[in-house]
Amino acid sequence: MTMNIVGKTSMHSVVPSRSALQKRARRWVIKIGSSLLTQDGQRLDLSAMQNFVQQILQLRAEGIEVVLVSSGSVSAGKCHLGWAQKTTTAEERQAAASVGQSALIHAYENLLAEEGTHCGQVLLTRDNFRDRKRLKKTLSAIEMLLKMQMLPIINENDAIADLDNALGNNDHLAALVSNIWHADLMVLLTDQSGLFTADPRAQTDAEMITEGMAGDPRHERMAGGGGGTVGTGGMLTKIHAATHAARSGAATLIADGRIPGVLLRLRQGELLGTFLRSKKFDRKLRRDAWTGLQIINGQQRIIHPMLRIKNEVVAFYSETLPFTAIPIFNGQ
Numbered sequence: 001m002t003m004n005i006v007g008k009t010s011m012h013s014v015v016p017s018r019s020a021l022q023k024r025a026r027r028w029v030i031k032i033g034s035s036l037l038t039q040d041g042q043r044l045d046l047s048a049m050q051n052f053v054q055q056i057l058q059l060r061a062e063g064i065e066v067v068l069v070s071s072g073s074v075s076a077g078k079c080h081l082g083w084a085q086k087t088t089t090a091e092e093r094q095a096a097a098s099v100g101q102s103a104l105i106h107a108y109e110n111l112l113a114e115e116g117t118h119c120g121q122v123l124l125t126r127d128n129f130r131d132r133k134r135l136k137k138t139l140s141a142i143e144m145l146l147k148m149q150m151l152p153i154i155n156e157n158d159a160i161a162d163l164d165n166a167l168g169n170n171d172h173l174a175a176l177v178s179n180i181w182h183a184d185l186m187v188l189l190t191d192q193s194g195l196f197t198a199d200p201r202a203q204t205d206a207e208m209i210t211e212g213m214a215g216d217p218r219h220e221r222m223a224g225g226g227g228g229t230v231g232t233g234g235m236l237t238k239i240h241a242a243t244h245a246a247r248s249g250a251a252t253l254i255a256d257g258r259i260p261g262v263l264l265r266l267r268q269g270e271l272l273g274t275f276l277r278s279k280k281f282d283r284k285l286r287r288d289a290w291t292g293l294q295i296i297n298g299q300q301r302i303i304h305p306m307l308r309i310k311n312e313v314v315a316f317y318s319e320t321l322p323f324t325a326i327p328i329f330n331g332q
């Protein structure tokens with residue numbers, strides 16, 4: 001059974017249907033979770049990867065710009081090192097990420113080369129989003145790859161990430177990329193059909209939410225924090241990521257990556273998974289929106305978007321609702 005808890009504004013006739021929004025989206029950030037890229041955490045699932053690659057190339061042929069955020073380095077590295085069942089230390093995880101990232105990108109590159117194209121690997125940490133200069137450099141790397149018709153494949157640089165610069169999960173990373181690149185749609189492919197009223201692993205009668213507003217606090221209460229056997233953040237990080245992505249106008253779709261042709265079906269407007277709308281975004285503000293980190297009252301806060309209003313930079317900060325708007329500095 002499915003549930004629709006979209007707010008009452010979307011019932012209004014002028015609000016475009018989710019199907020129309022899916023068809024209209026031109027900039028997609030697609031994030032693929034570890035569980036979809038490895039066979040039960042044992043080895044890279046090359047046939048699943050080939051399937052994703054072919055769908056992405058088809059989207060590109062239809063004029064959609066795609067940035068891929070791919071998890072899987074730790075999981076793939078653990079397989080390579082014979083550590084599939086092992087609980088790793090932080091240092092071992094770094095090594096697994098390093099070994100696994102090579103294998104992961106090698107697999108993507110081989111699959112893309114078979115189709116006559118290539119990928120460009122971009123490994124990021126929180127540092128890349130800390131200030132405007134580094135943020136612009138991150139964006140220009142992505143944009144140049146797209147201009148050259150290469151597929152940007154992004155992952156967190158887990159091999160060197162530490163407490164100060166780690167993002168911790170790729171749902172969050174996909175949202176930050178959606179913010180800086182101004183994506184229309186962030187697709188989070190995972191091993192469940194979408195967001196359920198409770199973790200369906202624990203509660204078999206949980207119902208799937210088909211549509212809602214990003215930032216709706218009810219979603220947070222439904223979502224569990226723990227990942228599956230190989231995943232990291234569970235559903236909670238996806239819900240938080242949807243809230244972040246919405247701040248720059250991106251809608252989020254959480255869907256089952258194992259559904260045959262899932263990306264192409266979403267592109268055709270099919271109602272698969274959970275669609276989380278972003279509020280109508282003021283395009284004038286969107287131009288100046290960026291994401292960053294600032295020290296506020298001695299505490300590091302994630303800030304996005306940051307908006308320049310009448311020459312003053314104003315930031316919306318807070319991990320949770322309600323967002324607080326504060327002036328940060330005189331923006332020159």
Ligand SMILES: Nc1ncnc2c1ncn2[C@@H]1O[C@H](COP(=O)(O)OP(=O)(O)O)[C@@H](O)[C@H]1O
Pocket residue numbers: 032033034035036071189190191192194195196197198199200201222223224225226227228229230231232233234235236
């Ligand atoms: N309310 C919920 N609806 C759907 N899945 C949930 C929910 N709460 C927790 N989960 C769990 O989140 C898992 C997906 O997160 P995760 O394992 O981190 O995936 P991924 O590797 O794709 O990021 C699901 O397998 C599911 O058990």
Ligand SMILES: N[C@@H](CCC(=O)OP(=O)(O)O)C(=O)O
Pocket residue numbers: 032033034035070071072073074075155156158168169170171227230231232233234
């Ligand atoms: N950056 C890590 C993945 C972190 C993560 O968010 O994993 P997942 O929950 O499977 O998307 C890796 O490549 O293993």
